[in-house]
Amino acid sequence: DLYAYFIEKGVSLLKPDGWFAYIVANKWLRANYGKPLRRWMKQRHISEIVDFGDLPVFSQASTYPCILVLRNKAPGNTFSAATLKRLNFQDLPAHVRESAYEVRQHALDDAGWSLVDQHSQDLLDKIRQTGTPLGEYVQGKIYRGVLTGLNEAFVIDGQTREQLIAEDPKSAEIIKPFLAGRDIKRYKPLSSDKYLIFTRRGIDIDQYKAVKNYLNQFTKRLKPRPKDWKGEKWPGRKPGAYKWYEIQDTIDYYEEFEKPKIMLPDISLRGNFAMDEAGGKYCVNTAYIIASSEPYLLGILNSSLITFFYKNIASTYRGGYLRFIYQYLMVLPVPVINFSNTSEKARHDQMVALVDQMLTLNRQLEQTRTAHEKKMLERQIQAVDKRIDQLAYQLYNLTDDEIRIIESGA
Numbered sequence: 025d026l027y028a029y030f031i032e033k034g035v036s037l038l039k040p041d042g043w044f045a046y047i048v049a050n051k052w053l054r055a056n057y058g059k060p061l062r063r064w065m066k067q068r069h070i071s072e073i074v075d076f077g078d079l080p081v082f083s084q085a086s087t088y089p090c091i092l093v094l095r096n097k098a099p100g101n102t103f104s105a106a107t108l109k110r111l112n113f114q115d116l117p118a119h120v121r122e123s124a125y126e127v128r129q130h131a132l133d134d135a136g137w138s139l140v141d142q143h144s145q146d147l148l149d150k151i152r153q154t155g156t157p158l159g160e161y162v163q164g165k166i167y168r169g170v171l172t173g174l175n176e177a178f179v180i181d182g183q184t185r186e187q188l189i190a191e192d193p194k195s196a197e198i199i200k201p202f203l204a205g206r207d208i209k210r211y212k213p214l215s216s217d218k219y220l221i222f223t224r225r226g227i228d229i230d231q232y233k234a235v236k237n238y239l240n241q242f243t244k245r246l247k248p249r250p251k252d253w254k255g256e257k258w259p260g261r262k263p264g265a266y267k268w269y270e271i272q273d274t275i276d277y278y279e280e281f282e283k284p285k286i287m288l289p290d291i292s293l294r295g296n297f298a299m300d301e302a303g304g305k306y307c308v309n310t311a312y313i314i315a316s317s318e319p320y321l322l323g324i325l326n327s328s329l330i331t332f333f334y335k336n337i338a339s340t341y342r343g344g345y346l347r348f349i350y351q352y353l354m355v356l357p358v359p360v361i362n363f364s365n366t367s368e369k370a371r372h373d374q375m376v377a378l379v380d381q382m383l384t385l386n387r388q389l390e391q392t393r394t395a396h397e398k399k400m401l402e403r404q405i406q407a408v409d410k411r412i413d414q415l416a417y418q419l420y421n422l423t424d425d426e427i428r429i430i431e432s433g434a
Contacts, residue, residue: 028052028061031092035068038096043071050075050090054136054339056351063134069095070103070129074120075139078342079111086342102126105139135355138336144433147426151333154420155357158314158325165315166353167280169307170202170220173261173272177242178221184238185219192234198222199235200281203307205289210296210326211379211386211405214287220306222271224278229269239269248272273309281306284317286325290348291341294331297322299383312348319379320372324358327416332430333357359419375415382408 027048035044052058053075072093081089106123113119125141131149132138138148159166172178179202180188188195202220221235229236239246246268247260261272284303288296289311299322300313307313314321324330338352361372385408389401417427 025049025051025055025057028058031061032064035094035096040096042096044092044094044096046092047089048092050077050088051339053090053139054337059134062132062137065094066129066132066134067099069097069099071095072104072120072124073106073127073139075105075107077107077109078340078344079108080342081111088339088341099129101130102128107139136337136352140336143425144336144429147422147429148333148336150422150426151329151420152355152357154359156360157354158356158358159354161321161358161360162314162316164354165277165280166350167277167313167315168350169309169311169313170222170271170275171273171309172220174242174245175308177239177246178223178271180219180221182217182219188234188238191237192232194232195234198227198232200306201304203287203305203311205291205308205310208287208289208296208298208307208311210294210298211322211382212298213387213390214298214300214305216305222278222306223269225266225270225274227270229267236269243268277315280313280315283315286314286316286322288312288314288325288348291345292348293344293346294328295326295334296348297325301383312350312353314353319376319383320361321358323375323379323382323412324416324419325356326412328413329416329420329422329430330356332433335433371415371419375412375419378408378412378415382412 027046031044031046031048034046038044052061070093072091074091076089078088081087103126104124105127106120106125108119108123127139128142128145131145138145140148180199185195185199188199198221200220200222201216202218203214203216204218207216208214221239223229223232223235223239229239245260248266248268249258249260249263251263253263260268264272266272282303285300287298287300287305287307291310297314299317299319301317333356334346334348334352337355338346338348340346361368363369363372382405385401385405389398389405392398392401417430422430
């Protein structure tokens with residue numbers, strides 16, 4: 025991402041009141057590496073930013089371009105911004121003028137820029153101030169799934185699991201239900217036909233003879249590369265202080281997988297949170313777990329309000345997909361309930377009841393066999409979902425105008 029340095033260098037070459045314009049990737053707007061650039065740019069005169077989002081501007085490459093225009097003069101209070109939604113226009117400058125709105129430069133957050141109009145910015149600020157950051161709410165307990173280093177060895181099907189347990193019943197102790205990101209769906213029951221051989225650091229593999237014998241076939245591909253290796257490409261895994269039969273990452277938080285928790289995939293079109301109600305389910309490293317089993321929190325995270333907020337703090341990828349990653353999950357605002365306040369407690373209890381109902385309806389939907397019953401359940405789910413959204417709006421004290429902003433952009 026060297027273009028960040030070229031922006032600074034380009035501006036430094038301007039004479040007084042000179043103009044600067046680059047076409048660059050838009051990731052600097054929100055990515056961690058762009059934070060120094062954002063902080064520096066807030067002290068400059070931004071004239072215009074045109075963001076093309078995930079539009080296929082360059083047909084042969086997946087790029088996310090924006091046009092950045094600066095001037096070598098004192099910074100202004102606002103600048104013109106446009107986030108384009110289509111490419112079928114005849115005149116780019118005219119289309120930008122039609123789509124443009126003013127952004128308050130001083131209101132931009134160094135943690136990530138949301139190029140929204142003033143009404144939307146005021147709403148984002150209100151949502152942020154109403155809630156406590158999720159990271160604080162769950163005491164930092166947001167964790168990535170398991171990185172094995174070789175899924176072919178450690179991820180098995182149900183038949184292989186049964187064979188290993190039949191050979192040695194102790195195998196069941198370290199074979200866990202294992203979910204891919206696609207297995208985790210909003211409010212849906214969690215199930216998978218895959219299992220994880222969870223040989224964490226320090227395990228005595230000789231206590232699990234059947235598992236050891238099974239993993240032996242992958243020995244060459246499982247060995248960590250020695251630090252002093254000088255040969256050609258190493259056939260095994262990356263260097264590390266793990267044994268050949270152990271999972272590559274330490275997964276020091278493995279006990280959290282055994283508990284009831286909230287799970288989510290890291291790529292999704294919207295908030296896509298599910299509950300592992302019984303606990304014990306593990307997931308791949310392209311998914312996350314949140315160490316909480318609160319139905320209240322699950323309802324908040326799955327609301328249209330949180331999806332709206334997330335879309336405005338994180339980058340959008342081709343097809344409108346969002347990456348749900350630690351950096352952004354940590355800052356999602358969650359209203360903290362004052363249980364001594366009767367109305368707040370009532371809203372909390374109502375959210376819990378609605379989420380419990382949503383979980384029950386989705387379990388029934390998974391089990392139904394007739395098209396008529398399925399349609400009926402789907403209508404009920406949609407109705408409960410809307411009630412959860414309305415309750416979330418109340419918890420954040422939103423006005424009708426603010427709700428319209430969310431529902432037009434969520």
